[in-house]
Amino acid sequence: MTEKEPLGPRLVLTDAALLAALSLAAMSPLADAFDGLRWVVAAFGGIVIGLAGTLLARRLRWGAVLTALLLAVAYCLVGPALAAPDRALGGIIPTARAERDLLTGTVDGWRNALTLPVPLTDSFQVLVVPLVVGLLGATLAATFLWRSRWPSVAGLGVVAMFAVAATFGTRGTELPVVRGLALTIVLLVWIRWRALRSVRTSWPRRILLTTSVVAVAAIAGWGVNAATAGDATREVLRDHVDPPLEQLDFKSPLSKYRSYYLTQDDKDLFRIDGLPDGARVRLATMDEFDGIVWNVSTLDRSSGSSAFDRAAPAQSSTTVTITIDDYAGPWVPTIGGASGVSLTSNGDPDAARQLLRNDSTGAIAQIGGVAAGDVYTVDWSPTPAAGSAPSDAAADRSVAFDRPARQLPQLDKLAQTWIAQAGASSDAEIAAAVAQGFSTKGFYSDGRRDEAFATASGHGAKRLADLVADPSRMIGNDEQYASAMAFELQSLGMPARVVLGLEADKGPDFVGGDIAAWVEVRFVGTGWVAFDPTPPEDQQPAVLQEDPNPVPQPNVVQPPILPKEPATAEGAAPEGAGKSLSGQAWELLLKILGYVIVAGKILLLLSPLWALALIKRIRRLRRRRDPDLLVRMSGGWREVADRARDLGTTLPRSQTRVESSMVLAGRYPRADLPPLATVADRHVFGPVDPSADEVDAYWADVRTALKRMRKDAPWWRRPLAWLSPASIPWRSVGRSSVARARTAGIRVASSRLGRRVAGAGATARSAVTSAARRKGRR
Template sequence: MTRTALGGRLLAADVVLVVLLMAVATSPFADAYGGWRWLAAVVVGTLTGLGVALLARHLGWGAWPAVLLLLGCHLLLGPALAVPDLALAGIAPDVDSVRALVTGLVSAWRDSLTLLTPLGSTGTVLMVPWVLSLIAGLAAGAFLWRSRRPGGAAIVVLAAFAVAAAFGDRVTGLTITRGLVLATGLLVWTRWRETRDVRVSWTRRIGMTAAVIAVAGGLAGGMSAALAGDTRTVLRDHVDPPFDPMDYPSPLARYRAYYDERALGEKTMFTTTGLSTGDRIRIATMDTFDGIVWNVAGGPGAPTQSGTFGRLSAQPDEAGEQDVTITIEDYSGPWVPTVGETLGVVALRDGRADGSTQSRVLYNDATGTMAQLGGTVRGTTYELRSLRPEVPASLEALAAASGVMPQAPADIPVLTKKVQEWLAEAGSPGGGAAASALADAFRKGYYSDGKEGEATSPSGHGAKRVTDLVGDDQMIGNDEQYASAMGVAAQQQGLPARVVIGFVVPDSTGVVKGADVHAWVEVHLEDAGWVSFVPTPDKDRTPQQQQEDPEPEPQPNVLQPPVIPTEPDDLDDKAPQGAGDGTPAPPPIPIGDVLTYLAVAGGAVLLTSPLWALLVVKRSRRRRRRRAADPVARMSGGWREIADRARDLGIRLPHSNTRQESGSLLDARVPGSGVLLLAGRADHHVFGPTAPTDEEARAYWDDVDTALKRLRKSAPWWRRPLAVLSPASVPWRQTLRRAGPTVGAAIGFLPRRALAAIRGLLGKATATTSKKVNR
């Protein structure tokens, strides 16, 4: 390839036009990013790519030196343009920014599609326009100044336009205008470059070209406007939503793990500043009850009253707000602790703002729940600007707010009947008075965590556990049961209610441990907002232990008649017949009947053996998996239990699939089951550097039980009983292989003659079969 001389005017025209056309081609980024930083990344990135191409041409470099130089420019200029929130003083590179520039080459494309728009400039999302413009600038410069087909630069610009449109937002504007400007610019520029040495009237040529494009574009624009609006299909429409609360287990289901001393009871969840003793810290707000668990709504398809999770934009200062800091310690999970209404949040790591963590913080304005994509990390500090509204002194006169009623919960007849009795005794109040009456009625029960030495109180908060709570003579439970019961009762009575799980600051040190966990109910009242109600009795209100062997009431003495001695002759007359004349006495139990019954029972057991044997195999398999000595084996066994139950329900899972592949398949079939998260947790613990603890294995199995309930509930009603007796999950080959030695040992006890007879019969049967086949 021979190098031709580049004139200064041609070079300047190429640079200016490429930069302008790239700005137009990448304009769809404006809808997804907002602001101006994306444009700065495009302009500087295009100029950098063109500069590298021009320098490589001047020095005679090949492709690899040019790519390496471009990579160096990426690391040098990228901190200021692609990751400004991580750069030193927003400009200079440092360790964090350089690391983000390297890892962002892979993760930035995913983040730009999965995070909510507008993307802004946090994290590594700006690397998409930055890297795209770098590559496009280098490729366009190579076509313009180092090839015989400079028109290829137009293809590069069109490719950049396609990528920008794919990574843009589905709601956009000026689509026809962008297309016309880009098409006109590319046609005029490429035509001018090809015929720049020909004497023509450029005024007339440009005018005619623009007229033709305008007419064609006008017709196309009119048809496009008539057929569709300002929406289009983009890549983010075909990826999973970034955060769906239903993908995670119910926060309330983890209640007992917090106060259990063997799990998290004595561990420090987080440390706080700016809070006083008795202040409540919110973990999650749950307004959806499916009869099994309370869960957080706010994902795709959630009721409008539940709000949605999105980026928290800083709100203006308000009177009465306070600054609170919460530093994560042993607490883990997707839910970020908050206090009251959050007006702003800043994530810190090692005392510095952490843009990567900040970009993954989502907030639900309707419920006050904050989430962290990827889960919270030990050592992260959240600086919160919080506002706690004042609660009116009297709530009885306040009516329930309208228009914020969550979805009606599952009906619990026993609870409904009990609530109607309580409200009737209170005079059938409504609004705040009804909520107060319900809380007072529940507080008349008794408190028990179900620990050793306390009254029996099973865990759980589903419809069955709530029925047991209010159906017994004495209501016995803890926050988990009482909050769930009042939440369901309030919603059934038409009150906008939800259940909250969180912690209460125990003292002035601000150290919050797992044992400080609490759950309460919030009811939305007019002129007061969401008001907290505590339906749980005091911890010192324990049930009285029933006396197991009460002393019988004394009965009046009754004189008994005297015993008359019996004469010996009378005793001889009552001797059994045949006892003295040699006739044998009949046996007390008919042996023949007993043998008959045993034979009938044995036949019934034998005929039903395929059914009960299948149940025994499944039961023993589950028991073996759950009680394995190794926690890793327990975690792996929990996942195998999910896969086996799915096969019993008719979901085909190839045995060659990985956990992630099977989890993705199940999550697509049963959205909200949470199995994909369980697959990731199993892989993390099985292949991770450290072994899981017994507490983590126990919590994992609790989540497995919840996922199995959801899988079963998603199946048709007729399929559920069939799944119990389905042999799909039983590995028959392995079972028979294991049973082989046992069968062989049993055969070894047979006499030699019996074995010879069996072999002879088998030989005759084989010979007969061979003759029939030969015929």
């Protein structure tokens, strides 16, 4: 970086004010993605840090590394007040938790800003995005403007901020083309004014011409794009990123079914006030089965069970109030079709929590999970009653879902039998026949140990196969029956899903033993209709008892067991049989190759060659920044000679600069090295010392010559030159180190000897003085 042009206070203030205003304007698309003005504070703070840090580094003549360290320290000191004020002490002073959020936000904040529903708040480190964008963009623009030879390129930093803000915005951003056009015009006028600020000209005419040219080009480009692209819509990154379901911190909701009545059978989970008669209490809705568990799908973000968006606050008069007790998890209890929800929390006010709602399922999720004492007010609307679909209703196959990849032939055969017995022809009749078949032919068991028919938990494909293995003794509970029915209906091409909830007739205080599950199928013109395939709890199979009066059998003497001869090794398959020799050889080769790669990485990281590159870098900086202008001038030529040695050219150290340049001219003709040697000799041996501008210009020519020397070198020599030790005078370094150590030792020894001699002299003088005094007294 060079700093040739003097910067006056007025010019710096003008540049800083324009850059800050243009940067904020460039980041304006983020206003559609964020709620409130907290993002403006974070963005402006990042811009100020970038501008002030770059200007201070220029003042101190710091390089890129020290500048980056300065900006990192400023980010850690000021960042908590800008991006994590709720974690900072008093909203300003950094704390350990604020620093943790700030640092993790540099990685997680970008993902959260794209995957969380808009408008974004100040939670989940999303404010790190405008802070970092403003800091990096302002630093890039200020570096080009104040620390390079290309100040006109400073607009790239502002353009980069606009591009990032637009991609992290929403499709609802108003007039993005007009914003970009206005930003481009202002940038061009400012950069042109800065370059010609000392020239007298008609600036209104220039501004008008610039605006006209840019506007005509923009209109022409827009017209061509509209004519060729058709009905194209604006694309943003959040449209191509799946929602972060891991933020909800849940596994399959249905897999926890048995734990509710085994561990929380009599525990109060929550209370619902205002619960209407017959309403179903819902927890979670699952529409994807992977053969192991039912879960929330990620198939169709626009309509599936994973299409969560920010929940609207409760506003209607049809509400219920839910008070959480011992219930825990991400799913908020609701009834019917929930449309809005409000939260009054008695938990940790500093906890990062957020309410989400699924428009397709009506489910409400709480990121971070519900807590004891939370009170939810939920707007709800009635849903179709169980089995209320018309008999001729057709399934709504416009709903996207994945058919199960695995088939259960016994379940298919059993369902076809029930459908044939019921004479079902329409989709509604088929769903009702399958539900009735399970509820009438099956038996109920919770799997408790005190029951006569303890059954296994789970609802995977293996458990469903065991359920229907013996149609005369199907035993299970809601978990198995709801899973089996939804599995079969999806196999038949009908949109079915499993709902985990609680029995509504047990309210208003619900306990773990009230857990329930059912199936919902979507029909055209009706919506999602519930079906209950689970048999009644009192429908249990008869106990199979052994005959109490078995026929006695006579005692039969069993023949003795004769010992057998031990098996011989002859004819036995050798260990490792079944594996081909080629397969074993490949496994061994791949294992050895993996060890070699790991060892190579370790050796590369621990290689002393990195120290060579660091030594050369420090050496070049010392030569470039030496306070003595003559030493700095001669250091430029020494840098050329050292680069030639690294590239494989041997130069005797007894040669003069001109002699060395003649040798190098044949090897690197495009570098034009003889003039450099002549200029260095003229200034070093001349009567007048060079000025600072002449030294800077000489070093600029040196950098150009070094680039041309590298281009003239063979291609295989170029990467080796960075790590070549040829330019490091190891002997002279060793001798100088020994000499410095010897000089230091001599200084220490001489100082100690001097103190001793001085002490002896003082003692002698004291003795002579005492003798003279005694003699005088005599």
